[in-house]
Amino acid sequence: MKNLLKNFFIYFIAFLIIASLFSAWNAKSAKTEKVGLEFLVNEINAGRVAAIMVDGDKLQIDLQDGSQKVAQKESGESLSTLLKNFNVDNQKLSTVNIKIKDAGGMNFWLVNVLPILLPILLIGAFLYFTMRGVSNANSRAMTFGQSQAKEFQKDMKNKVSFKDIAGAKEAKEELQEVVEFLRFPKKFQDLGARIPKGVLLLGSPGTGKTLMARGVAGEADVPFFHISGSEFVEMFVGVGASRVRSLFQKAKKNSPCIVFIDEIDAVGRKRGAGLGGSHDEREQTLNQILVEMDGFEPTDNIIVIAATNRPDVLDPALLRPGRFDRQVVIDIPDIKDREAILEVHARKKPLAKGADLHKIAERTPGFSGADLENVLNEAAILAARKNEKNISLGDMYESIEKVMMGPERKSRIITDKEKKITAYHEAGHAIVAHFLPHTDPVHKVSIIARGQAGGYTLKLPSVDRHMHSKTEYIEELAVLLAGHLTEKEVFGEVTTGATSDLRRATALARSLITDFGMSDALGPRTFGEKEEMIFLGREIHEQRDYSEKIAEKIDDEISHFINEATFKAKKIIMDQKPKIEIVVKELLEKETIEKDVFEKIVGPKTA
Ligand code: ADP
Ligand code: MG
Ligand code: ZN
Secondary structure (H helix, E strand, C coil): CHHHHHHHHHHHHHHHHHHHHHHHHHHHHHCCEEECHHHHHHHHHCCCEEEEEEECCEEEEEECCCCEEEEECCCCCCHHHHHHHCCCCHHHHHCCEEEECCCCCHHHHHHHHHHHHHHHHHHHHHHHHHHHHHHHHHHHHHCCCCCCCEECCCCCCCCCCHHHCCCCHHHHHHHHHHHHHHHCHHHHHHCCCCCCCEEEEECCCCCCHHHHHHHHHHHHCCCEEEEEHHHHCCCCCCHHHHHHHHHHHHHHHCCCEEEEEECHHHCCECCCCCCCCCHHHHHHHHHHHHHHHHHCCHHHCEEEEEEECCHHHECHHHHCCCCCCEEEECCCCCHHHHHHHHHHHHCCCCECCCCCHHHHHHCCCCCCHHHHHHHHHHHHHHHHHCCCCCECHHHHHHHHHHHHHCCECCCCCCCHHHHHHHHHHHHHHHHHHHHCCCCCCEEEEECCCECCECCEEEECCCCCCCCCCHHHHHHHHHHHHHHHHHHHHHHCCCCHHHHHHHHHHHHHHHHHHHCCCCCCCCCCCCCCECCCCEECCEECCCECCCCHHHHHHHHHHHHHHHHHHHHHHHHHHHHCHHHHHHHHHHHHHHCEEEHHHHHHHHCCCCC
16 A cells, blocks of 8 residues: 555656646747737738747747737637638738648647546556555465465574473473484384374463474474464365365475474364354364374374363364374473473573572462463563662562552552452451461452452462362352451441452352262252353353252352351451451551561461
């Protein structure tokens, strides 16, 4: 479009130059005196005209005395008929030398053709450039089918080795095998071993699946073709399948190599599930992937690595032997791995003395590798904004909370009344969390708004946990409800500040019954088939597999659990009222309380 405008501008300038030249040239003749036809006729009749030069509609008159006049005739009418109409003396006229200027000259072009041609030229040029723009887009559309697989071929700068991937020991061990296949295929073929065609990497978002695939390519020192499942789903039906074809063609030319299909669940969902449009397209794409994988020989030395965070929705056909028969699970890192990941990403960042990464690892249970990288990055940004030379422990603590709950909103103006309500609410959460035996210790209480929350209480497990008991969940419920209950106890009524607490509490209580089988009344079974369906971009969960009567019972049980938790929380709130008051006072003064100060007020946690 910019090009088009530029061209148009050039044409416009050229037009202006020609036009001005033309008018300057014209102006020369304008200097001679203009006369009417009447005058001309009179002069002819008087025999004073020597010659007339006809130049289009312009008559240039040379008089006997040597002077020159210009007259204008009607266009389209010839001079002779014109003069005849004026009753010119024919005899006198015959002495006049009449010359017709050659119309083929420059003048003719300028006068007659240019005014017609120029707009046509301009329009033509405009059309031409517009069409060219469109046809470019068209030819791009035509190459849609070609795979956009990016190559990270022997790219030394971007190369990832296993050293750059911290933790994930088991996954690396499994993949080391794949590296061997790619490096020494002959060793395995000689023994008649069937080299796996596909490896499926499973893990939550940000656990380093993409990184791991690149690590395998880097270790084996082979080309790496990367394409994301969502790239297959384009606006034209059939494009996905042809992309798969061209991707594998490219791979075959470059073998040994790795084809990496990221987010394969975008195309590899169970066929037949789901409503809506892109469904056929996905099916075709998936079929093509299966066809290609079945089609290449073990000697092709291509290994397909796919990644997904939704193994549950994958089509079983993908998981058949001969396809993605190796599955490597990449877990959310535990405390040791977290520290290692932090160390990898802290390599190029100057840390202040005492900025112990172990402490950061302790505070970040449940964080993925990507989250941890983000924590360090945010800490570096924070330190830079404070004009510090290196990153302190405080910067990192601050960024953990930012990553967890969004940035602090110190500027949000709240009234003293709101502040007081928030302080009681958070003190309630903190006190109940502290005095229940099975809850995680409180690390920080704050009434500074953060993300969506008006205030927050940060509690963190002292060890990584993978299992939870019913007692723990009930206590968790009590902590969730504590904010609401404290507000009610102190102010006699509640605010909207507890809405999300209540929503979470209700959802948790429901899970205890329907997912974890923790309700004695309903027994050890799950309720509701969590089925994956995409409709208008929304996932519709839960297929009811129970009766109305059971639904009623579930509702009763939810209330039962909530009541149990309320009872527990209330008891602590009543018993510990003086402590709540101290915490509130401290919060109103300082806005945040760290773990050590909090424990000075309430005593150490007894678990
Ligand atoms: P996924 O594909 O599983 O969603 P990525 O591979 O894209 O996750 O990981 C995102 C980023 O997180 C990586 O670029 C890397 O910087 C960081 N990361 C994740 N896991 C690790 C790890 N084990 N070691 C080092 N960095 C990691
Ligand atoms: Mg990824
Ligand atoms: Zn709350």
